[in-house]
Structures are given as structure tokens and as C-alpha cells.
Amino acid sequence: MQKTIFITGTSSGLGKATAKLFQSKGWNVIATMRKPEVETELTQLENVTVLKLDIANPQELTKTIDYVLSNYEIDVVLNNAGYGLVGPLEAFTDEQIKTQIETNLMGVIRITKGFTPYFRERKKGVLINITSIFGLIGFPTCSIYSATKFAVDGFSESMGYELAQFGVQVKVVAPGGIQTDFAGRSLDGAQHKAYQKLMDKVQEGYSPEQIANYSKPEDIAYVIYEAATDGKDQLRYVAGKDANTLYSERTEIGAEAQVQKIKSGFVF
Template sequence: MQKTIFITGASSGLGKATAKLFQNHGWNVIATMRNPENETELTRLENVSVIKLDVTNKEELEETITQILTETEIHVVVNNAGYGLVGPLEAFTDEQIKKQIETNLMGVIRITKTFTPYFRERKEGVLINITSSFGLIGFPTCSIYSATKFAVDGFSESMGYELAQFGVHVKVVAPGGIQTDFAGRSLDGAQHKAYQQLTEKVQEGYSPEQMANYSKSEDIAHVIYEAATDGKDQLRYVAGKDAIALYNERNTIGVENHVQKIKSAFIKMEN
């Protein structure tokens, strides 16, 4: 039986790479995005439906998914839509913070809640939430972004417990750095002069030289495919060499020692 995957945030980067990979493996793909009229690549592929969906619009989201479920069986849902809000907390407006939470956290919760009764009644299904290595490990200038990704991680673990009795799996894929346009269209930020030196040091990690060492979207998409098809009762899939190395180090030396190591790297800066 040909299976169907539903993906949010499929207009670029990881979302698009995931849509193409599943399509190549013979799946039906429902690729959702805010501006489908701008999509020219996925629309040319067989068995791919490109649909308008804004995860921050509750009414549109519920109507769209309800309609899809009257026409199509969904086997896997990938909550990928999101972006990064980067900068010191003092620099952010309340609107920036609310927008980040609405997209990265509330979007995931709304999608999950809308699909939950469908999967519960079918007694099967896989919900995959895309977080980040910054959803497992905090980092300076990523406070709100990490808050949303840590929240999605905890939300996913809790939902996994709730839905286990119905045969539904909830999983998390936590990538490290990805060679996408994340630093462009998928990034928002703000500056504060008191944190200029800190910000400059953090930005060294986003240099072209460092970005070249990050994973490709296609590599992370393969991890998503594994999570969707391996049949394992596994919660977290840490993806990318950098993310795996950081996560393993944190587990090996202990959370507090790892926190002190990161903190000391920034305390040593001249004031």
C-alpha cells in the first residue's frame, strides 16, 4: 500500500528535501507551505500535492487538515515549519517573542492536536517533530528559540506517553547545523550594544567556513525517513555530526559540567 506523509514548512531547506526524499521512495506527499503560488519544483513531481497552510492560523489549519483527512489516509506527519529568532533577550520586542512561540511551538501543538483523534481512532501513525540541537542544549543568543525547541521536545515526550496505548508513535528529530538558507529567510534577530562582543563571538559559528562543515538538508531528511519507517519505539533522533558530538559530550561529562564548559568560553571575553 502506498503511504502518505504530511509535511509543514516544505517550501525550502529541510522540508523540501524531506518531501523529495519520500516522493523518491514511492510515497504520496502532502507538502504544505504559506505561499504555494511561489513553489515551482515540488509541483512538477508526481504524487506530490502542494497545499497552502500557515501553522499560526488556527482556523485555516483545522479546515485544511479536516478536508485532507476526508480525501486521504495519512500515515506520517512531520512538523517542520519554524524559524530562528537570534539575539540577546533584551533586544527582542514582545511581538518578536510571541511570533516565535506561535510558529515554533503553537504550530506544532495545533498540528498534533488536529491529527491526534485521527491517529488514535486508527490505532497507528507516526508524528515527527523537528527540533534542534538547541532544543537539547542551550546556547547564548538563542534563548527564545531554544525555549520553543526545548518545549517541543518535552511536549513530544509527553505526547508519546499519552498516545502509546493507541499504537501511535511520537518522535523528535534534532538536527545540528544545516547548510540551508536558515541564516537568511528562516532567521529573525535583533542587536543590543551591551552584548555586541558576545554576539560577534557567536556569529563566528555562522561563518562560511563553519557552515561548510554543517550537514546537508538531504542528510537530515534521511534521518527523518529512518524515524518514519524503522518501526522502533524510539523518541529522539539526534542528527548531524556536530549535534551528535555535542549531545554525547553532554551525556558523558554530565549536564552541569557541560554547562560550565560552555559558560566559561564566554565569561573569558573582555568586558
């Protein structure tokens, strides 16, 4: 029987790559995005339905979920939509902080809540939330972004406990750097002259040479597919060579030792 996945944030990058992968594997894909009217690729694929959804709009979110659950049987929900807010905390406006939390955290919570009764009653289903290696390990200029991703990680672990009794799995995929336009269209930021040296140092990680070493979105999409289909009772899937290196280091030397190591690279 053909399975169906509901995905947020499919207009580009990881979301689009994941939609295409699942479609190629014979799945029915519900691909949501803020501006479906400009989408030209996914709309041409068989068994892909493109729907409008801004996850920061609670009314639209509820309407879309109601429509989907009235017309489809959903097996997997992938919370992928989000963006990065990068810069020193002092530089951010309250509005920027609120918008980051509303999108990266509240969007995930609302979608999860919207699908939970459906999965609970069916006694099966998989909820997959995309976080980041910076949802497991902090990093300078990522304070608010990491706050949302750490929160999604903790939220996911807690929901996994709540839903286990109903046969519903909650999983997290935590990628490292991805070769997408995340550093452009999906990034917001702010500058502060007191932190210029720090920001210049961090920016070295976004050079063309460094980005060339990041994972391709298709590679991360395969990790998502694995999480959706492997049947394992596993919470976290760290994805990408750089992410696995950082996470393994934390496991091997301990969190405190790694914190000191990272900090030493940003003291001028």
C-alpha cells in the same frame, strides 16, 4: 500499499528535501507551505500535493487538516515548519517573542492535536517533530528559540506516553547546523550593544567556513525517513555530526560540566 506523509514548511531547505526524499521512496506527499503559488519544483513531482498552510493561522490550519483527512489516509505527520529568533533577550520585542512561540510551539501543538483523533481511532500513525540540538542544549542568543524547541521536546515526550496505548508513536528529530538558507530567510534577530562581544563570538559559528561543515538537508532528511520507517519505539533522533558531538559530550561529562564549558567560552 502506498503510504502518505503530511509535511509542514516545504518551501525550501529541510522541508523540501524531505518531501523529495519521501516522494523518491514511493510515498504520497502532502507538502504544505505559506506561499504555494511561487513553488515550481514540488508541483512538478508525481504523487506530491502542494497545499497552502500558515501554521501560525489557527483557522487556516483547521481548514487544511479537515480537507486532508477528508481526502487522504495519512500515515506520518512531520512538523517541520519554524524559524530561528536569535539575539539577546533584552533586544527582543514582545511581538517577536510571541511570534516565535506561536510558530515554533503553538503550530506544532495545534497540528498534533488536529491529527491525534485520526491516529487514535486508526490505532496507528507516526508524529515526528523537528526540534534542534538547541532544544536539548542551551546556547547564548538562542533563549527564545531554545525555549520553543525545549518545549516541543517535552511536549513530544509527554504525547508519546499519552498515545502509546493507541499504537501511535511520537518522535523527535534534533538536527544541528544545516546548509540551508535558515540563517537568512528563516531567521529573525535583534541587536543590543551591551552584548556585542557575545554576538560577535556566536556569529563566528555562522561563517562560510563553519556552514560548510554543517549537514546537508538531504542528510537530515534521511534521518527523518529512518524515524518514520524503522518501526523502533525510539523518541529522539539526534541528527548531524555537530549535534551528535554536543549531545554525546553532555552524556559523557554530564550536563553541569558541559554548561560550565560552554559558559567559559562566552565570558569576556
